Amino acid sequence: MAGDIKEKMKNKTWKVDLTALSKKELAGMIESFCHSTYAVDGLWFQAVEKLLGTETAIKLDKEVWSKAGFGEAHRLKKLTEIKNDLYGLAKAFNLHSMFQVTEYDVSMHSYEILVFTVTNCKMQKARIKKGLGEFACKDVGIACMEGFSKGINPDSKVKCVTCPPDRHPDNLWCQWEFTID
Secondary structure, rough: OOHHHHHHHHOOOOOOOOOOHHHHHHHHHHHHHHHHHHHHHHHHHHHHHHHHHHHHHHHHHHHHHHHHHHHHHHHHHOOOOOOOOHHHHHHHHOOOOOHOOOEEEEEEOOOOOOEEEEEEEEEHHHHHOOOOOOOOOOHHHHHHHHHHHHHHOOOOEEEEEEOOOOOOOOOOOOOEEEEOO
């Protein structure tokens, strides 16, 4: 029997047809890809930090996330109907890979200001659980948020309201305000 299976599999190439997967399977794959992206980022950062030090690792992380944020926004605009306004930016946040693995709120506080709030940062909580403490991600966050919002509209501006190492309540890890001139 094992020989029959081996013979049937011999000289065959195997590739999954993504269009044949169910919505549930596709959604699960997307979530898995999002988790994997941040696992790779964390491992990459730790390796660079170990080899070159924290300061260099943060400098490189800022550059990477600025470009990655811009690129993701640009790809999302191509894939979906995202406009260059704050409503388009709000829609884009709901599709951003990083925010598929964390809890957040996107709201319009006025017609001129979009507010993005991370209410439960799983990545920070994982660091704390491992005894590593909170990561001071403000500089990297600014680079990522600026890159992402400029990928939607080059005239966008971002203001960090709070982000570690800033003090914050348990249900608000970071908060950002966006405007578009």
